[in-house]
Amino acid sequence: MVPTVGLKVPHVDSADGTALLTDQYELTMLQAALRSGTAGRRAVFEVFARSLPAGRRYGVVAGTGRLLDAIEAFRFGPAELEFLTANGIVDEPTVQWLEKYRFTGNVWGYAEGDCYFPESPILVVEGTFGEAVLLETLALSILNHDCAIASAASRMVQAAQDRPLIEMGSRRTHERAAVAAARAAHIAGFTTTSNLEAGRLYGVPTAGTSAHSFTLLHDSERHAFRAQLDSLGESTTLLVDTYDVERAVRTAVELAGPSLGAVRIDSGDLGVMARRVRDQLDSLGARETRIVVTGDLDEYGIAALGAAPVDGYGVGTSLVTGSGAPTASLVYKLVARSDAPDEDAPMRPVAKRSAGKPSRGGRKTAVRRIDGHGTAYAETVSTGEPAPGPRDRVLQVPLVRDGEVIGRESLREARERHTRSIAELPPTAVQLSKGEPAVPTDFVDAGPRR
Amino acid sequence: MVPTVGLKVPHVDSADGTALLTDQYELTMLQAALRSGTAGRRAVFEVFARSLPAGRRYGVVAGTGRLLDAIEAFRFGPAELEFLTANGIVDEPTVQWLEKYRFTGNVWGYAEGDCYFPESPILVVEGTFGEAVLLETLALSILNHDCAIASAASRMVQAAQDRPLIEMGSRRTHERAAVAAARAAHIAGFTTTSNLEAGRLYGVPTAGTSAHSFTLLHDSERHAFRAQLDSLGESTTLLVDTYDVERAVRTAVELAGPSLGAVRIDSGDLGVMARRVRDQLDSLGARETRIVVTGDLDEYGIAALGAAPVDGYGVGTSLVTGSGAPTASLVYKLVARSDAPDEDAPMRPVAKRSAGKPSRGGRKTAVRRIDGHGTAYAETVSTGEPAPGPRDRVLQVPLVRDGEVIGRESLREARERHTRSIAELPPTAVQLSKGEPAVPTDFVDAGPRR
Structure with a gap:
């Protein structure tokens, strides 16, 4: 290999902006929708998993806090716009739209650390189509990774009973994924991490x-x-x-x-x-x-x-690779949209009919049904308003309102929530053997919500 | 969830510095070695895989270019030092040492895009123990991730024959790992990526x-x-x-x-x-x-x-998760060290004797043996100087000399090298069925090199 004279030093990967952590098709869809006049239609996207990894009994929501940070940082600055223009990825009107972009919609989601099941609507993004479609890849990347790690970590914590767990898998995953993995593992109950940046950035206790x-x-x-x-x-x-x-x-x-x-x-x-x-x-x-x-x-x-x-376990590879399930298979689907941009236009449930990948139209709410012993017995996912009984929990909490992040919380809150959420599951949930989801998902079609 | 009043907005994960993408034990070892007077001993660390993922016939080196960038950015600035001090992770003399840290040693490695086999010494880091031990986690994170992706990608490219492949897995992996995955896939022969940041940062052609x-x-x-x-x-x-x-x-x-x-x-x-x-x-x-x-x-x-x-394939989840092998199992091992800090002190091979995880002492070189048909028939790994025959290839190239990066090259060079490296392997290499490594590794113990 001959040293390449004159080759410019590559940019250091800058995490300051997140707007290009995006699949190109989101921008080409935006361009086409701007041109056809549909970009301003109100839209609801939902994040859910059609199923849990084979044999797993529950999943764990993680990444919410990181996603909120990433949404705040989602702006198209000069570097991003120059790239898009120079490579002809979008046209000039779209570049002008992107230059002013900030997310002004609403986001709800399962609180970080809570458990989830198949079809649980763990994130709901509401805004114009144009502004909400752009968050697809970023939301899925963060949630698919962090939920996969937290879901594996939680099983390890259950297996360790009260013995402490040290997360030490940084070397077996991407250097930035390692930081997020340490954070997710801590939410799920790991005591410490070897990763120093997770200590600096998120306050996860470090060890080594x-x-x-x-x-x-x-x-x-x-x-x-x-x-x-x-x-x-x-x-x-x-x-x-x-x-x-x-x-x-x-x-x-x-x-x-x-x-x-x-x-x-x-x-x-x-x-x-x-x-x-x-x-x-x-x-x-x-x-x-x-x-x-x-x-x-x-x-x-x-x-x-x-x-x-x-007296303690150190876990590396299997933690950062999700112990056989390195991604959570979450999808981001348009479930409702208006026929017109105005605020009062009625929302219409939409769903594709692709073979083997059906989805249910309509914006969903979710309630975890709790019996008299404090044990969860159903996950009710409904296209109507949530109708909780006295012991039930409404699962979606507000995260972003009119573009402003309102759902930020400490890592400790998420960690404590996870402990409570696990305690509430039926005992079969923490068996390591392959099984069905510990809580069945009931779907209630209440007709259009509004 | 009650919005947490007064909770500070978390730092955005800054990729400008890489020094804390490190396991804590590297810093505590440094501290102890500084105190015992051994931190200045000359040391050689090697990166290699004891085996390929089950049934795989070759691995693909990727991440080298990213690693060179990351080594250049590996400095302890005020944010890093303040974290280490405030949390009592290292003592004051160590903080002072870190403040002045920059890597001044040498790095050799297999060129990016080349194939590798069990025990191939794909990276050699030479410096003082103190400066070289700090790079352990960073080097492994980058190489374990990128090699895993490139190794899976290369098999997909072979399976696709001449049809183009689009990388579209960003949503199924950590948002920054996605960028690296797109880069690694392109080296291994993918045509385009959906990931815009991979386009901006590395010039990978984008699609969608x-x-x-x-x-x-x-x-x-x-x-x-x-x-x-x-x-x-x-x-x-x-x-x-x-x-x-x-x-x-x-x-x-x-x-x-x-x-x-x-x-x-x-x-x-x-x-x-x-x-x-x-x-x-x-x-x-x-x-x-x-x-x-x-x-x-x-x-x-x-x-x-x-x-x-x-006419073309889009590949997502299986690409970014390494198609069943999300990490390359590469390790970073001390293989030689001097008894004293001086430049002329002889190097002594060292190796642990842990059950089931043996390693071979001594700094290794590697030669790919090529027969008269241009086909590789052996990977000779030796503790001596490389002794290539006329058709053989010496596999390690200089990447960093006295702390200066000299091995930077374009993504296209790495991509072209991969094509050549694959063409040189025996035909069995590109069979998808499980098998032995396509090229056997021969180990030659030539005694201490110097």
């Missing part, structure tokens, strides 16, 4: 001490442990499987004393190793020293270690 | 015309087609499966005439539908109108349509 390379860097494992203890203190976690675990544990306790914080095991049969190391630690008097295990764990591996003397 | 929502927006399919043709011209692609395909095709040709560019089918049995639509188009005189099919296609679905009258 050392890798095998640190041991290999030093003249001996003893030197390495000594160096780590000198710098990070006795409460640190020493990685004990670079050479020989038994020897490493002996050295660790010898150097740190019985108040050593933790040891980490990253290879071998983790259950067998944990028992051996627990016995050894106890025999050395290090009864409070915790054992953290890492290494290709998923929800099943975590559950299998339930009886082992493990 | 309309979705079902555009048809549903209008009072009839006829109105919608008329609007699209008026705005985008007869060369556009009309989506014909919103209601009834046969009627839609009739309407399309009636409105556009025989010079209609293309029709798109997004549902049903794509092979059956393509044949019917081809017959109908031909009978209407629209013999040049192309047929584009989309809808849950992967490499197997593409191959199955080989005999169908299809």
Whole structure:
């Protein structure tokens, strides 16, 4: 490879704007609709999943907070407009329209951290067709990714019971997806993340001490442990499987004393190793020293270690790849539109009839039906106004009103909501085995809503 | 959900800096190594995959160009340092060291677009331990993602033979991963992408015309087609499966005439539908109108349509999720280090002995052995200097020298290289069935290199 003389340094991927995180067809549809006079028709788009990943019993809403930020940043500045113009992607009237674009409509959605089921209308976007169609890809990208991660993470949290989980999958996914994955995992109950940017940007607690390379860097494992203890203190976690675990544990306790914080095991049969190391630690008097295990764990591996003397799990690859379901299969569908741009024009339910991909017209509301024991027994999705019973929960909350974000909340609120939402599901929901959705979706066609 | 009064607007995720796209343990290791005096030891880290995803016959290197950009942007500015200090992640001497950090070492790697096999040393990072260990997560995130996408994309391109492929998976992955996926897919041979930011940032050609929502927006399919043709011209692609395909095709040709560019089918049995639509188009005189099919296609679905009258494929979910292998399982391992910081101190091979995860010490070179027919027959990975025969290719090229990026090239060069690299593999390489790596890796231990 010859260095390319004169090739300009590529732009750094700027996250300041989000308007081109968009499929081209949204802009060409806008152009055609502006020309045909339909761009101003009022429109309702909904985000939902036709089904959960095979065998999964619930999904977890995540990404809402990120989506609200991204909608605020969705503006077409000079860089974006210049690209569109120079490449002839849209015509001049469309460029002028985009230059003034800001989303002025309304958004409702399931609150972040809540559970969802097939057909749950987890996001509703209402505005003119022109302004709402542009958000399709951005909304789906964020929700499909973050819901997939949170849904997998939640199962791991259930499998770990009350033991803490460390998210450490950054290296196995796109560098920015990693930040979002850490956030989604925390909402679903992970305790900490290895990802520093998730700490800075979202306040997710961070964790991490050392890798095998640190041991290999030093003249001996003893030197390495000594160096780590000198710098990070006795409460640190020493990685004990670079050479020989038994020897490493002996050295660790010898150097740190019985108040050593933790040891980490990253290879071998983790259950067998944990028992051996627990016995050894106890025999050395290090009864409070915790054992953290890492290494290709998923929800099943975590559950299998339930009886082992493990004090915490680190999860990487399976978390950031959604444990077999890396995307949530959410779609963004036009479900209603007016015949004319005016505010008072009646909304008409619309739906395509494509083979195998039917959709239901009309703007939907949703209620989670709760029985006398506080357990959810149905997800009622309706084209009418929600009609909750006294214990039921109306699921959509306002997120954006007339273009202004009103649904922002802290990560802690989303995290706490997830705990409550899980507690409310029937016990079968948290079984890891393949099954049907834990709560059936009932569809009520109440006719056009307005 | 009550709107949180006074909650500050979250920072927008800024891509200007990459230094915190890092696992915390890299910084705590740095701190401990600074204190123990080992941070300045010379170190060599290598990136490689212990194996390919199950049944895959080759992998494709992608992400190199993005990694070079990210290394240049890897600086600890005020925002990063303030976060580290405020959260007590590292001590003050480490903060001071980070403030001055820039990578001053050397990087070699397989050129972007080239194929790789198990144990191929696709990236070599040489520097002090302190400066090189910090790049672990960033390098792995970028390469694991981009290689996974390019490796899946390449199989789809082979399956499509000479028919063009449109990348349209943005909505099914993280919004920034989508941009990188479009870039990786283009390197592997995809023709275009729906992702506009990939067009702006990397110059990937973009494509897209309309979705079902555009048809549903209008009072009839006829109105919608008329609007699209008026705005985008007869060369556009009309989506014909919103209601009834046969009627839609009739309407399309009636409105556009025989010079209609293309029709798109997004549902049903794509092979059956393509044949019917081809017959109908031909009978209407629209013999040049192309047929584009989309809808849950992967490499197997593409191959199955080989005999169908299809002129192009759009691929979404399976592309951005690596078609079952969303990460490339690449690791970043310390393979050699000096005993002392000086330039002349000899390098010592190092390797952990963790159960099931062995690694080989020593800095590796790699040569692709080419026979008299121009076909690759071995990947020779050696701890010695490369010893290529006359037809063989030395695989590592210089990317960064003394901290300066020297390996930047255009996307087209990477794309062309991929075509050549595939052409050089044995014919079995492009079979979709599960198999062994198409080229066996030979390991030559030549003793310490220096």
